[in-house]
Amino acid sequence: MSRPEIEVRDLHKSFGTNEVLRGIDLEIGQGEVVCVIGPSGSGKSTLLRCVNLLEEPTKGQVFVGGTELTDPDVDIDAVRRRIGMVFQQFNLFPHLSVTENLTLPQRRVLRRGKAAAAKVAAENLERVGLSEKADAYPASLSGGQQQRVAIARALAMGPEVMLFDEPTSALDPELVGDVLAVMRMLADEGMTMMVVTHEMTFAREVADRVVFMDGGVIVEDGTPAEVIGNPSHERTRHFLSRLLDPAMAQVEEETSDRPGKGD
Amino acid sequence: MADSDVRIQPKKKGLTRRQKRSLSRGAQYVVFVAAVIVFAVTADWGRLKNQFAQWDIAKEMFPDVITLALKNTVLYTVSGFVLGLVLGLVIALMRLSSVGPYRWLAGVYIEIFRGLPALLIFVFIGVAVPLAFPGTEIVGGTYGKAALGLGLIGAAYMAETFRAGIQAVPKGQLEAARSLGFSPARAMVSVIIPQAFRIILPPLTNELIMLFKDSSLVLLLGVTLEERELSKYGRDLASTTANSTPILVAGLCYLLVTIPLGFVVRRMEAKAQEAVK
Numbered sequence: 001m002s003r004p005e006i007e008v009r010d011l012h013k014s015f016g017t018n019e020v021l022r023g024i025d026l027e028i029g030q031g032e033v034v035c036v037i038g039p040s041g042s043g044k045s046t047l048l049r050c051v052n053l054l055e056e057p058t059k060g061q062v063f064v065g066g067t068e069l070t071d072p073d074v075d076i077d078a079v080r081r082r083i084g085m086v087f088q089q090f091n092l093f094p095h096l097s098v099t100e101n102l103t104l105p106q107r108r109v110l111r112r113g114k115a116a117a118a119k120v121a122a123e124n125l126e127r128v129g130l131s132e133k134a135d136a137y138p139a140s141l142s143g144g145q146q147q148r149v150a151i152a153r154a155l156a157m158g159p160e161v162m163l164f165d166e167p168t169s170a171l172d173p174e175l176v177g178d179v180l181a182v183m184r185m186l187a188d189e190g191m192t193m194m195v196v197t198h199e200m201t202f203a204r205e206v207a208d209r210v211v212f213m214d215g216g217v218i219v220e221d222g223t224p225a226e227v228i229g230n231p232s233h234e235r236t237r238h239f240l241s242r243l244l245d246p247a248m249a250q251v252e253e254e255t256s257d258r259p260g261k262g263d
Numbered sequence: 264m265a266d267s268d269v270r271i272q273p274k275k276k277g278l279t280r281r282q283k284r285s286l287s288r289g290a291q292y293v294v295f296v297a298a299v300i301v302f303a304v305t306a307d308w309g310r311l312k313n314q315f316a317q318w319d320i321a322k323e324m325f326p327d328v329i330t331l332a333l334k335n336t337v338l339y340t341v342s343g344f345v346l347g348l349v350l351g352l353v354i355a356l357m358r359l360s361s362v363g364p365y366r367w368l369a370g371v372y373i374e375i376f377r378g379l380p381a382l383l384i385f386v387f388i389g390v391a392v393p394l395a396f397p398g399t400e401i402v403g404g405t406y407g408k409a410a411l412g413l414g415l416i417g418a419a420y421m422a423e424t425f426r427a428g429i430q431a432v433p434k435g436q437l438e439a440a441r442s443l444g445f446s447p448a449r450a451m452v453s454v455i456i457p458q459a460f461r462i463i464l465p466p467l468t469n470e471l472i473m474l475f476k477d478s479s480l481v482l483l484l485g486v487t488l489e490e491r492e493l494s495k496y497g498r499d500l501a502s503t504t505a506n507s508t509p510i511l512v513a514g515l516c517y518l519l520v521t522i523p524l525g526f527v528v529r530r531m532e533a534k535a536q537e538a539v540k
Contacts, residue, residue, distance in 0.1 A: 094458065109449075
């Protein structure tokens with residue numbers, strides 16, 4: 001295999017004295033789909049946000065497509081054009097229509113012409129199945145529709161890598177499926193994807209690899225069958241049992257040594 | 264829980280809560296009606312009418328009060344508002360800057376111009392500046408001075424409004440824009456400020472109303488007959504006719520503008536409230 005599409009080396013991130021990431025090494029190959037799972041506060045969202053430098057790492061290196069993002073002289077805006085990001089809260093621009101949400105970044109950032117941007121926008125709205133909502137405003141869409149528009153907006157920039165930060169966590173349960181279907185389609189098309197998620201079914205069926213994080217380190221990294229099907233660490237087993245069968249969990253003493261609240 | 268059951272039962276003796284409520288409301292009406300009657304009886308209606316409602320004096324004022332005085336008031340206000348808007352946005356961005364001295368300078372500016380009476384600032388522009396810098400001429404004469412005075416005051420208030428509006432745009436909006444490759448400046452212009460502007464439209468309109476009223480201070484700059492605005496015009500006529508009717512008419516002209524504007528603000532606020540739900 002050639003150079004990995006995403007490469008993270010010895011990544012550390014602290015917020016004040018709170019050490020959220022304590023030395024992460026991770027490689028994601030071209031076309032690979034990697035799901036990052038772990039309890040809240042484990043640093044998984046922070047890791048994802050470090051990959052497009054929305055969070056500035058305290059120490060360590062991040063490479064995407066061979067470019068070092070942690071190089072102080074890098075043109076970060078140019079690198080980010082190659083990295084699509086999808087947020088838990090969608091973050092559509094509420095003052096713009098669906099189509100304008102897709103065309104504004106193309107026109108302002110990529111300097112595409114009006115017609116070209118509109119064409120790319122229409123194509124990507126069709127990919128996520130929302131052509132008929134082209135003129136609607138975000139507020140009139142359901143959460144699932146908004147998230148699909150957010151994915152289309154990222155895709156319209158022609159990214160080589162897509163980052164997903166808990167894309168279905170803010171959705172009503174019955175709307176999750178539509179978003180996951182779009183993500184599955186992307187995976188099938190060979191998009192390189194890094195997905196922070198709690199959707200175990202998606203991780204099991206779509207991911208090439210699953211990474212389990214806890215306490216700011218990667219505890220386990222392997223195929224879904226290994227990590228979800230047959231975890232080798234107690235922490236992973238404990239997390240998965242709580243996730244897959246929350247009704248069976250026992251009341252636990254709060255442990256204060258866990259770093260990072262609210263990632 | 265039998266205890267509390269007993270306590271919330273209506274009391275058997277004295278007034279019930281309902282009776283107390285209607286008694287209190289009745290008392291308030293009585294006070295109001297009494298006050299109206301006292302005023303109506305004691306006021307010297309003939310004198311009041313003579314002072315404030317002289318029809319021929321009022322008629323004499325038209326159309327000048329509209330075509331000259333109100334026009335000038337609007338002109339001073341709008342030019343001051345536009346200057347304040349631009350300057351206020353610059354100061355707000357300085358206040359949010361990562362460069363310390365900019366933040367500091369913007370903070371000092373806001374404190375000074377919000378803290379000083381508007382009247383003092385007009386005196387400063389009209390009297391102190393020509394004395395301190397002899398030979399300097401503020402472009403646009405009275406119109407330029409008025410715009411400067413109102414703009415300097417408005418900018419301080421609008422800067423704070425802009426800052427609040429920019430900070431009210433959710434952080435995720437900037438993150439989304441940056442992750443799409445927008446530079447910080449471009450994200451500010453294309454994504455953040457348009458949204459902030461919607462949020463601050465009601466308070467901004469309130470500031471327009473404030474400047475509209477403060478434009479009366481232009482009379483301190485020493486104006487020619489052609490440059491008079493509502494207050495000066497009304498006052499001049501009141502002294503030549505020795506009657507207060509012109510003041511009343513001038514006042515009504517202010518309300519002609521401020522009341523509809525206030526109505527628009529409340530509509531916008533109600534709409535914004537609805538959008539949040």
